[in-house]
Amino acid sequence: MAQTMELPEVSETFSDAQREDLFERVRQAEQRLAGKARPTPLLSLDALAANGGGAGVAVKCENLQHTGAFKFRGAYNALTALRDAGSAENGVLTYSSGNHGQALAMAGAMLGIEVTVVMPSNVPAVKREATEARGAKIVQYDPATTRREALGAQLAAERGLPIIPPYDHLDVIGGQATVGLEILKQAPDVARILVCTGGGGLLSGIATAVAMSESNCQVIGVEPALADDATRSFRSKRLCWVDNPPTIADGTRTPFLGQHTFPVVMNLVHDMVTVSEDAIMQGMRLLFRQAKLVVEPSGALGTAALIEGAVGPLAPDQGRTVAVISGGNVDASLFAAVLEGRPLP
Numbered sequence: 377m378a379q380t381m382e383l384p385e386v387s388e389t390f391s392d393a394q395r396e397d398l399f400e401r402v403r404q405a406e407q408r409l410a411g412k413a414r415p416t417p418l419l420s421l422d423a424l425a426a427n428g429g430g431a432g433v434a435v436k437c438e439n440l441q442h443t444g445a446f447k448f449r450g451a452y453n454a455l456t457a458l459r460d461a462g463s464a465e466n467g468v469l470t471y472s473s474g475n476h477g478q479a480l481a482m483a484g485a486m487l488g489i490e491v492t493v494v495m496p497s498n499v500p501a502v503k504r505e506a507t508e509a510r511g512a513k514i515v516q517y518d519p520a521t522t523r524r525e526a527l528g529a530q531l532a533a534e535r536g537l538p539i540i541p542p543y544d545h546l547d548v549i550g551g552q553a554t555v556g557l558e559i560l561k562q563a564p565d566v567a568r569i570l571v572c573t574g575g576g577g578l579l580s581g582i583a584t585a586v587a588m589s590e591s592n593c594q595v596i597g598v599e600p601a602l603a604d605d606a607t608r609s610f611r612s613k614r615l616c617w618v619d620n621p622p623t624i625a626d627g628t629r630t631p632f633l634g635q636h637t638f639p640v641v642m643n644l645v646h647d648m649v650t651v652s653e654d655a656i657m658q659g660m661r662l663l664f665r666q667a668k669l670v671v672e673p674s675g676a677l678g679t680a681a682l683i684e685g686a687v688g689p690l691a692p693d694q695g696r697t698v699a700v701i702s703g704g705n706v707d708a709s710l711f712a713a714v715l716e717g718r719p720l721p
Contacts, residue, residue, distance in 0.1 A: 412452055424679065580636070
């Protein structure tokens with residue numbers, strides 16, 4: 377029997393002290409990740425220039441980051457911070473649908489720290505196998521009957537391990553912010569950034585980076601319409617949830633924003649939009665055919681927003697639109713079915 381969802385108590389308040397603390401964590405993350413995270417390319421995408429308007433469209437290729445997703449940035453930064461504080465001697469634990477688990481496993485291997493990952497039984501095989509190959513210990517669960525946060529908390533207490541969650545952690549957010557810092561350097565004319573949104577770690581990080589820069593660039597979160605908890609929260613100004621959503625974008629199946637990401641999204645993000653499952657698959661096909669990029673469904677959300685018109689074109693005198701490609705860890709059979717327009721496996 378499925379568990380009843382219990383929302384945590386969170387506040388949309390984001391004080392000046394919280395803002396400055398997060399800014400400082402981003403500065404520290406930039407230093408820790410120098411020479412560790414790959415600076416990923418920003419590629420022009422002429423096929424969507426008319427949809428974006430302004431000075432055109434570019435994609436930020438975090439699918440080319442270590443482990444195939446932006447998650448390495450936050451995982452390495454948070455694990456390094458724990459190590460430096462002397463809190464990771466016995467290892468660490470996380471819960472993840474795949475990309476964060478892979479990233480933390482790689483960071484643990486680099487730093488000599490044991491990593492345990494609580495992972496749903498329906499995760500794409502490519503993500504589970506890659507996580508195991510990097511030395512992590514896997515604990516599987518049924519997402520229809522068990523909440524990963526509850527199981528993770530139980531195991532962490534039993535084993536005496538600190539938890540590094542996939543998104544709701546200040547040093548994870550700080551690490552993800554370096555994606556935004558790179559975009560601002562690579563595209564000084566950027567007018568808006570479209571950010572794939574699950575639990576809000578990447579969105580919060582990029583929004584923080586833009587706020588630090590005092591740029592006029594707008595940060596817009598993009599979700600599947602079937603997993604629109606963050607959009608509902610943004611519109612209603614209260615935490616909303618969607619339990620185990622049936623979207624192809626498995627990286628966005630987080631039920632709700634966290635106690636750290638919710639106030640950042642509420643105060644630093646400019647807008648939230650949603651896209652259909654069909655637009656997500658169109659985005660994957662376009663990115664493969666036009667840019668030769670392998671992109672997982674969650675990573676195609678920003679492109680899908682342009683295809684579907686969820687965000688309108690910019691005025692001719694405005695700058696570029698940058699769509700973040702968050703990852704490329706897609707199951708081969710699923711990717712082939714999407715490209716060929718066949719029923720999904």
